[in-house]
Amino acid sequence: xxxxxxxxxxxxxxxxxxxxxxxxxxxxxxxxxxxxxxxxxxxxxxxxxxxxxxxxxxxxxxxxxxxxxxxxxxxxxxxxxxxxxxxxxxxxxxxxxxxxxxxxxxxxxxxxxxxxxxxxxxxxxxxxxxxxxxxxxxxxxxxxxxxxxxxxxxxxxxxxxxxxxxxxxxxxxxxxxxxxxxxxxxxxxxxxxxxxxxxxxxxxxxxxxxxxxxxxxxxxxxxxxxxxxxxxxxxxxxxxxxxxxxxxxxxxxxxxxxxxxxxxxxxxxxxxxxxxxxxxxxxxxxxxxxxxxxxxxxxxxxxxxxxxxxxxxxxxxxxxxxxxxxxxxxxxxxxxxxxxxxxxxxxxxxxxxxxxxxxxxxxxxxxxxxxxxxxxxxxxxxxxxxxxxxxxxxxxxxxxxxxxxxxxxxxxxxxxxxxxxxxxxxxxxxxxxxxxxxxxxxxxxxxxxxxxxxxx
Amino acid sequence: xxxxxxxxxxxxxxxxxxxxxxxxxxxxxxxxxxxxxxxxxxxxxxxxxxxxxxxxxxxxxxxxxxxxxxxxxxxxxxxxxxxxxxxxxxxxxxxxxxxxxxxxxxxxxxxxxxxxxxxxxxxxxxxxxxxxxxxxxxxxxxxxxxxxxxxxxxxxxxxxxxxxxxxxxxxxxxxxxxxxxxxxxxxxxxxxxxxxxxxxxxxxxxxxxxxxxxxxxxxxxxxxxxxxxxxxxxxxxxxxxxxxxxxxxxxxxxxxxxxxxxxxxxxxxxxxxxxxxxxxxxxxxxxxxxxxxxxxxxxxxxxxxxxxxxxxxxxxxxxxxxxxxxxxxxxxxxxxxxxxxxxxxxxxxxxxxxxxxxxxxxxxxxxxxxxxxxxxxxxxxxxxxxxxxxxxxxxxxxxxxxxxxxxxxxxxxxxxxxxxxxxxxxxxxxxxxxxxxxxxxxxxxxxxxxxxxxxx
Numbered sequence: 008x009x010x011x012x013x014x015x016x017x018x019x020x021x022x023x024x025x026x027x028x029x030x031x032x033x034x035x036x037x038x039x040x041x042x043x044x045x046x047x048x049x050x051x052x053x054x055x056x057x058x059x060x061x062x063x064x065x066x067x068x069x070x071x072x073x074x075x076x077x078x079x080x081x082x083x084x085x086x087x088x089x090x091x092x093x094x095x096x097x098x099x100x101x102x103x104x105x106x107x108x109x110x111x112x113x114x115x116x117x118x119x120x121x122x123x124x125x126x127x128x129x130x131x132x133x134x135x136x137x138x139x140x141x142x143x144x145x146x147x148x149x150x151x152x153x154x155x156x157x158x159x160x161x162x163x164x165x166x167x168x169x170x171x172x173x174x175x176x177x178x179x180x181x182x183x184x185x186x187x188x189x190x191x192x193x194x195x196x197x198x199x200x201x202x203x204x205x206x207x208x209x210x211x212x213x214x215x216x217x218x219x220x221x222x223x224x225x226x227x228x229x230x231x232x233x234x235x236x237x238x239x240x241x242x243x244x245x246x247x248x249x250x251x252x253x254x255x256x257x258x259x260x261x262x263x264x265x266x267x268x269x270x271x272x273x274x275x276x277x278x279x280x281x282x283x284x285x286x287x288x289x290x291x292x293x294x295x296x297x298x299x300x301x302x303x304x305x306x307x308x309x310x311x312x313x314x315x316x317x318x319x320x321x322x323x324x325x326x327x328x329x330x331x332x333x334x335x336x337x338x339x340x341x342x343x344x345x346x347x348x349x350x351x352x353x354x355x356x357x358x359x360x361x362x363x364x365x366x367x368x369x370x371x372x373x374x375x376x377x378x379x380x381x382x383x384x385x386x387x388x389x390x391x392x393x394x395x396x397x398x399x400x401x402x403x404x405x406x407x408x409x410x411x412x413x414x415x416x417x418x419x420x421x422x423x424x425x426x427x428x429x430x431x432x433x434x435x436x437x438x439x440x441x442x443x444x445x446x447x448x449x450x451x452x453x454x455x456x457x458x459x460x461x462x463x
Numbered sequence: 464x465x466x467x468x469x470x471x472x473x474x475x476x477x478x479x480x481x482x483x484x485x486x487x488x489x490x491x492x493x494x495x496x497x498x499x500x501x502x503x504x505x506x507x508x509x510x511x512x513x514x515x516x517x518x519x520x521x522x523x524x525x526x527x528x529x530x531x532x533x534x535x536x537x538x539x540x541x542x543x544x545x546x547x548x549x550x551x552x553x554x555x556x557x558x559x560x561x562x563x564x565x566x567x568x569x570x571x572x573x574x575x576x577x578x579x580x581x582x583x584x585x586x587x588x589x590x591x592x593x594x595x596x597x598x599x600x601x602x603x604x605x606x607x608x609x610x611x612x613x614x615x616x617x618x619x620x621x622x623x624x625x626x627x628x629x630x631x632x633x634x635x636x637x638x639x640x641x642x643x644x645x646x647x648x649x650x651x652x653x654x655x656x657x658x659x660x661x662x663x664x665x666x667x668x669x670x671x672x673x674x675x676x677x678x679x680x681x682x683x684x685x686x687x688x689x690x691x692x693x694x695x696x697x698x699x700x701x702x703x704x705x706x707x708x709x710x711x712x713x714x715x716x717x718x719x720x721x722x723x724x725x726x727x728x729x730x731x732x733x734x735x736x737x738x739x740x741x742x743x744x745x746x747x748x749x750x751x752x753x754x755x756x757x758x759x760x761x762x763x764x765x766x767x768x769x770x771x772x773x774x775x776x777x778x779x780x781x782x783x784x785x786x787x788x789x790x791x792x793x794x795x796x797x798x799x800x801x802x803x804x805x806x807x808x809x810x811x812x813x814x815x816x817x818x819x820x821x822x823x824x825x826x827x828x829x830x831x832x833x834x835x836x837x838x839x840x841x842x843x844x845x846x847x848x849x850x851x852x853x854x855x856x857x858x859x860x861x862x863x864x865x866x867x868x869x870x871x872x873x874x875x876x877x878x879x880x881x882x883x884x885x886x887x888x889x890x891x892x893x894x895x896x897x898x899x900x901x902x903x904x905x906x907x908x909x910x911x912x913x914x915x916x917x918x919x
Binding site for chain 2: 047265268304331332335375442
């Protein structure tokens with residue numbers, strides 16, 4: 008992912024961080040302000056990564072809330088929580104008033120319930136307070152939870168000239184105007200107009216005559232991942248959100264969707280790697296342990312299971328104890344094939360690429376696994392035959408490898424498809440889950456087939 | 464990733480696909496046209512997934528190129544290649560003329576070199592042809608390769624009124640106007656203006672007086688992943704691209720960046736799962752085998768290595784052959800820990816979260832692995848002691864588990880950091896690479912420590 012990026016102009020240097028630290032230590036407020044003045048809030052948030060929480064809080068209180076609100080939004084959840092803890096309800100309310108409604112609601116949602124009430128009570132702008140309270144009612148993984156109330160809307164009865172005049176007022180509150188939404192008197196969404204359309208239209212034209220009625224929209228209770236898919240598919244930069252009666256409630260912009268896509272990708276990647284909750288390299292050892300230990304326990308149980316199975320076979324395989332020396336190989340192959348198969352299915356499901364019947368998928372995977380398995384088994388056959396000079400043993404091990412690979416491929420294909428049908432996130436089927444179950448299946452199948460072939 | 468999504472309004476049904484097929488089979492051109500009229504190009508591309516290439520090509524030739532150009536852009540690379548193969552250079556040129564320059568250049572880049580020349584020669588718009596030829600000179604993974612030539616620019620000397628008048632002409636060619644870029648007479652980028660700024664400014668004001676000089680930009684040779692990071696970090700919806708002399712060349716929009724982010728996430732996910740090249744669930748068995756077999760071979764070699772190591776120890780461990788029955792457990796734990804550690808580092812590197820020295824990372828990982836290892840080893844100790852009633856054996860196995868987990872964690876942390884320093888994509892270090900090497904390390908360490916403790 009990360010490449011050599013020395014030449015990028017947006018990098019925060021260690022020198023800069025040290026400079027900030029020394030200004031803060033000397034309580035040189037003017038120096039700190041002058042130094043940070045030219046930096047983007049996202050850069051200052053990055054500088055904060057190199058500071059202690061006390062130093063960061065000091066700067067937050069020093070800068071004016073127009074800038075600090077954006078810095079707070081850019082911080083890690085953990086750091087923001089710590090800084091907010093040392094701000095009063097009044098101070099938080101001041102920050103929140105500088106933010107768009109969606110960000111404001113996100114920050115407030117992170118507070119304890121009675122703190123939420125106290126902060127909202129301190130917000131002077133009553134409309135903002137009401138908007139935030141509305142946004143807090145939606146599930147955070149729904150379109151309603153992601154949307155902002157800020158948008159520019161015009162009524163179908165307006166003219167272009169009247170429209171331009173009036174939206175100047177609305178637009179001042181909206182960071183970015185992608186589309187102007189056209190509504191009826193009853194606030195029902197009926198269409199859209201781009202600013203470009205407005206600028207290029209004649210000023211006496213009626214909105215009703217020039218608006219585009221093919222407006223995409225989502226319902227407030229739609230899952231954010233579906234919203235992300237729709238926006239990516241249709242290359243939308245903003246999408247309006249409506250309620251069941253088609254009343255325009257808010258809009259979602261692509262920058263929020265970029266975050267959803269990244270989080271989703273990170274989550275799936277971590278699940279595939281056996282990490283159960285969102286963690287970062289800089290989290291504490293306790294947090295990292297909490298995220299990693301559960302899957303490792305699963306692996307341990309699988310390993311104990313494999314031991315018990317092998318022990319059960321041990322007496323019968325007394326003269327073929329060499330078979331046990333291949334169990335790590337068998338387990339590794341079963342695990343690798345299973346992870347490959349499940350990863351392809353999980354990605355296909357995520358991109359809506361997996362169509363058709365489960366049976367066809369399984370037949371294809373079986374053929375694929377058989378092809379891979381036969382190629383690999385041939386190599387293994389030649390090695391074992393050459394090394395041990397026992398043809399039967401070489402046949403037994405390589406034939407069972409083919410069987411193990413086919414079963415592993417089928418399990419890796421079936422489990423995520425099954426989970427998806429059941430409405431469970433198929434990504435949890437990748438990684439340790441598939442590896443562990445395939446280890447056990449693989450070893451049982453291997454030992455049984457080998458025994459049959461060797462006539463034990 | 465994928466949830467139950469029955470209720471989404473954007474779904475292509477099997478009935479619709481059958482309907483299209485029957486219209487095409489009956490050569491009912493009017494019926495086909497009427498049916499497809501209301502669908503978005505992205506939806507028609509999805510319908511094409513259910514059609515044969517001949518049927519899809521038939522529809523492409525039937526619809527007018529304004530719509531088909533967008534459909535082509537939405538198709539899988541493979542399908543597009545097949546359809547383009549059956550179009551003449553003239554027909555392709557007509558499609559290309561309907562597209563933005565970035566998409567046009569992408570399509571042409573997929574053709575063979577002499578076909579590229581023939582298609583470009585057929586493009587009637589000379590400026591477009593020149594733009595495409597310029598875009599084809601950039602590396603496809605660079606900002607230049609991703610940018611479009613379409614943008615709205617104004618000279619600093621213009622007034623707001625003159626500006627609005629003149630950009631009406633420019634804007635007609637630009638699908639979305641995010642920002643208006645302000646340039647000097649020599650075409651050097653000096654700032655930006657949002658359409659909102661223009662609309663809300665007084666018409667007699669000079670651009671020089673109202674433009675914002677804090678414009679972010681990237682160089683044409685910047686890596687697209689860096690561009691994606693910058694745009695995500697600063698929540699940009701478009702970014703101008705300049706050459707070394709700061710001359711404005713083009714712009715990159717967020718929808719292209721969304722694709723970059725998704726492709727990057729898909730690639731890392733596949734690497735972690737042991738898939739070497741971009742494949743999809745619907746690719747052919749041969750393509751899938753080509754992507755999967757190399758890592759499986761690596762796993763096979765690792766398994767043979769593990770066998771050879773165990774065989775080397777076999778004679779010495781005659782009386783402790785039970786140790787071999789735990790090798791799948793040891794290998795699985797080493798693999799899981801290694802994958803977890805490397806995944807966290809790979810993600811941290813991708814998000815620029817990994818700062819500070821490698822040594823500190825390794826010390827932290829060692830403590831983390833030791834903590835996890837001791838917890839897991841305690842459980843294993845109790846099991847082995849209970850099951851075998853041999854205290855020494857239980858101690859030997861559980862102590863070596865701790866050592867194996869620590870080494871696996873260190874390898875998983877060090878390898879991606881090392882690759883990244885060397886300028887290699889650290890994502891290749893995850894998955895089978897780490898699992899296989901940790902299998903071998905793990906088994907060697909396990910057997911050696913166990914032997915030492917058991918006094919063999």
